[in-house]
Amino acid sequence: MKKSWIILIAMLLILAAASYGAARLLRPTWPEPPRSEPLFAMLHDYLGLTPDQRGRISAIDSKYAAKRVQLRQQLWDARDHLLEVVRDPDASRDEAISAIRCFGLARQKMAENTMEYVFDIREVLTPAQKAKLASVMGRGICALTGGPGMGGCGRPRMAPDSRMFPGGPRWGR
Secondary structure (H helix, E strand, O other), X not given: OHHHHHHHHHHHHHHHHHHHHHHHHHOOOOOOOOOOOHHHHHHHHHHOOOHHHHHHHHHHHHHHHHHHHHHHHHXXXXXXXXXXXXXXXXXXXXXXXXHHHXXXXXXXXXXXXXXXXXXHHHOOOOHHHXXXXXXXXXXXXXXXXXXXXXXXXXXXXXXXXXXXXOOOOOOOO
């Protein structure tokens, strides 16, 4: 009886190992489609793209992917240089200004690349998807300026005579 249990367990282990090996050898080997950056993949999901739209936008993604990698590396290098200058107690004002300009230029190039990408994908979208894209872009731009979202851009949405408006005539009353 004990011998039959040992044989059964050994057979199960051999069967499991063989099925695992067969699955690894026989799995399909088609090439993976180019992956979008996570943020853009989330945007694609948010917009509710159809499979046809995803295919067309995938071509746009691959067009921008290599350039984005290069721009991101330039941005990180400029950021690292700026941090080195800021941390260096012997750095001059001119070095700091040069480093911040370099960093700003790298950010500008990345922003321009992103905007070109957005305008390219807009050609593929339906009017409803374009409206959703405009909404999310507005919220993102306002978030960069410290605002609550589309329309506010960091400014209170109250009348100037409101008690809530800082500096208004009835402020604090």
